[in-house]
Amino acid sequence: MSAKISRNPKPRYQPELGVKQDFETLLQTFAEFGTVRYAKFAEVWRDMNMSYFCAGRQSQRECREFVEEVFDLAVPYWLPPSSFLVRAGALYLMYGLYNFQLVIPKVKFRVTADQWRTILEFQQEARDQQHLDLDYVFQKMVLEKAFCYVATPKEMYPTSKDQNESTYISDNLKEESSTVEDIFSSSALNVSFFKTMCST
Incomplete structure (x- = not known):
C-alpha cells in the first residue's frame, strides 16, 4: 500500500515578515519621542539590536536575497502616508540597514x-x-550611491504578480489628515470640477 501524498503546499519561508514587525516597533518607538534627532534613533536601534538583522543567513546568495526583501520593506515608510517623524525614522533606518x-x-x-x-x-x-541630521544622512546616502533608480519598486518577471502586502503600513504610523484636508484634497476638487463641467 503506497503512502498517501499530502496535497497541502508547504508554506513559503518568509523571514522578512518578522523584520517588518521590528520595523514597525522601531519606528513607532522613535516617533513617540517626538524628535527627529539621529542620536535618539540610534539609541532605539541599539536597544533593538538591529545591527544583527543579517545574522543567521547561510550564504551570500541567501543574504543578498534577504537584504533585497528587507530593503523593499523599508522604503514605503519613507513615503506618504507615513507621518513626518516616521519618514525621518525610515531614512535613518535605511541608513543603518545599508x-x-x-x-x-x-x-x-x-x-x-x-x-x-x-x-x-x-x-x-x-x-x-x-533638520540638519536628516539632510546630512540623506546627502551621505546619495554620495555613497545607496539608491538604484528604477521603473518599478520591485523586480518584474513574466510571472510576477502585484504584491501589496509589503507596502502595507499600520495606521498609527500614517500622517493624520483633517476634515478640511479631505474636503480640499486634489481628488475631491477634481471630482467636483468634473461634475460641474458635466452639468453645464
Missing part, C-alpha cells in the same frame, strides 16, 4: 522616479525646518 548589510557589493534601495520626487520634497521640507 551600512550594516553583510553583502558585497552592497544592495541598493530601489526607488522610482515618482518616489524620488516625493523624497526630494520631503528632504527640502526637512532642510527648510533646519
